[in-house]
Amino acid sequence: MNDLELAFHANEIRKGIIQGVHAAKAGHPGGSLSSADILTYLYFVEMNGIDPDDPSNPDRDRFVLSKGHAAPVLYATLAEKGFFPKEELLTLRKVGSRLQGHPDMNLLPGVDMSTGSLGQGLSTAVGMALAGKMDQKNYRVYALVGDGEIQEGQIWEACMFAGHRKLDNLTVIVDNNGLQIDGDIAKVCSPYPLDEKFMSFNFNVVHADAHDFQSLKDAFTEAKETKGMPTAIIAKSIKGKGVSFMENNAGWHGKAPNDEEYEIAMKDLEEIGAKLCQ
Numbered sequence: 001m002n003d004l005e006l007a008f009h010a011n012e013i014r015k016g017i018i019q020g021v022h023a024a025k026a027g028h029p030g031g032s033l034s035s036a037d038i039l040t041y042l043y044f045v046e047m048n049g050i051d052p053d054d055p056s057n058p059d060r061d062r063f064v065l066s067k068g069h070a071a072p073v074l075y076a077t078l079a080e081k082g083f084f085p086k087e088e089l090l091t092l093r094k095v096g097s098r099l100q101g102h103p104d105m106n107l108l109p110g111v112d113m114s115t116g117s118l119g120q121g122l123s124t125a126v127g128m129a130l131a132g133k134m135d136q137k138n139y140r141v142y143a144l145v146g147d148g149e150i151q152e153g154q155i156w157e158a159c160m161f162a163g164h165r166k167l168d169n170l171t172v173i174v175d176n177n178g179l180q181i182d183g184d185i186a187k188v189c190s191p192y193p194l195d196e197k198f199m200s201f202n203f204n205v206v207h208a209d210a211h212d213f214q215s216l217k218d219a220f221t222e223a224k225e226t227k228g229m230p231t232a233i234i235a236k237s238i239k240g241k242g243v244s245f246m247e248n249n250a251g252w253h254g255k256a257p258n259d260e261e262y263e264i265a266m267k268d269l270e271e272i273g274a275k276l277c278q
Contacts, residue, residue, distance in 0.1 A: 001044055001045055003213045003214065004276060006037075006045070006213050007213070009040050009080055010036050010037045010040040011273050011276065012076075012273075013039065013073065013077050013080050014033055014076075014241075014243075015269050016076030016089045017032045017072040017073055018243065018257065018262065018265045018266060018269065019089055020075060020076065020090065020092035021072055021092065022256055022257055022262040023089075023092060024092040024093035024094070026255075027071075027072055027093065027101070027254070027256055028069045028070055028072065028253060028254045029240065029252055029255075029257070030239040030240045030246060030250070030252040030254075031067060031070045031073075031175060031239060031253065032070045032072040032073035032076075033073070033239070033240050033242055033243060033246065034210065034240065034241050035067075035144060036073055036077075037210055037211050037212075037237075038173055038210055038216065038235055039073055039077040039144075040077065040080075041216045042142055043063075043077050043078075043080075043081050046061075047060070047061035047063065047142065048061050048139070048140075049061060049139070050110075052081060052082045052083045052109075052110070055109035055110050056109075058137075059137065059138070059139055060139060061141070062112045062125070062139060062141045063112055063141075063142045063144075064112060064113045064115065064121045064122070064124055064128070064142070064144070065103055065115050065121065065144055066118075066121025066122045066125065066143050066144060066145045066149060067115075067118065067121070067144060067145055067149050067175065068102040068115030068116035068117075068118075068121060069101070069102065069254070070144075070146070070175075071099070071103050074103055075089060075108075078108070078110045083109060083110040084098075102114070102115060103115055103116075113125070113128075118148075118152050119149060119152025119153070119154035121143060122143050122154070122155055122158040123154060123158040125141050125142075125143035125158075125172075126158045128141045129141040129162065129167040129169050129170040129230075130165060130167060133165075133167065139169070140169045140171065140224070141169060141170050141171070142170075142173065143173070144173045145172060145174055145175070146174075146175050146180070147175060147177065147185050147191060147194070148179075148181070148185050151185075151188075151189045156201070159172075159201040159203065162201070162203075162230045163201040163202030163203055163229060163230060164202065166202070166228050166230075167230045168226055168227050168228055170230040170231075171220070171223040171230065171231045171232075172198075172203070172231070172232045172233070173233045173235055174194060174232065174234045174235060175210065176194065176210070176234050176235055176237060177210075177237040177238060177239035179239045179248070179249075179250040179253065180250070181250070181254055182250075184250070195207070195234060198234075202229050202230075203230050203231060204222070204226045204229050204230070204231040204232070205231070205234065206222050206231060206232070206233045206234070207233075207234050207236070208233050208234070208235045208236070209236055210237035210238075211237065211238065211241060216235070219233045239252070239253070242268065242269055242272060243264075243269070244264070244268050245261070245264065246265070
């Protein structure tokens with residue numbers, strides 16, 4: 001799949017995020033939009049064995065959305081991949097819906113781990129990677145964490161264990177958009193320097209542009225080729241990517257657009273899609 005096709009899928013995923021959050025009148029669009037390209041690359045290129053007709057394939061690669069509040073991007077990606085009809089995105093956060101505010105692996109095929117309590121998802125990803133090693137399986141495990149989320153101590157306990165056990169089948173991706181619900185992460189409780197921290201836990205560290213598919217390809221290729229240690233990809237991103245008034249705006253961390261804002265957001269994304277088709 002070429003970069004243009006990937007960009008088209010990513011834009012469709014962004015539309016799904018906005019549609020779902022608007023319909024729910026609640027949710028987290030900012031950090032979902034910033035990670036749309038990452039999930040596009042993972043689900044349409046990188047991960048093996050991802051099949052809507054066989055979501056429990058024991059040999060499939062695993063994905064854990066540790067920043068579980070960004071559930072809209074996971075749901076929109078799964079819908080784009082064919083796990084369920086896109087119309088179901090409009091049931092986000094509704095009573096009885098499979099698309100709850102945080103992913104539930106017991107409700108929706110394609111969700112590998114129920115997440116939501118920040119900091120805990122990476123620990124389960126580490127456990128999956130360890131299980132793969134113990135069972136002599138070839139699957140890989142990918143975990144997406146937020147740069148605000150990594151202020152949680154449990155993240156670093158998981159990294160300590162992963163580095164010590166040399167889990168080279170684990171890739172941690174940091175969605176480094178620089179903003180959390182209270183503002184600039186560097187001012188709230190700075191986790192920087194990210195690369196040095198991960199390296200101190202025996203991680204290979206790669207920097208990437210979260211919105212450039214060639215950069216993501218290079219980063220994930222290096223992760224697969226690295227032996228004897230897990231890899232952390234620090235993916236520099238833009239919160240609210242693709243929607244003009246949401247970009248780099250911490251206020252859109254956790255609120256839904258009203259009807260007028262929804263129309264502007266969808267127009268922005270339609271214009272991006274039209275340019276891709278030229």
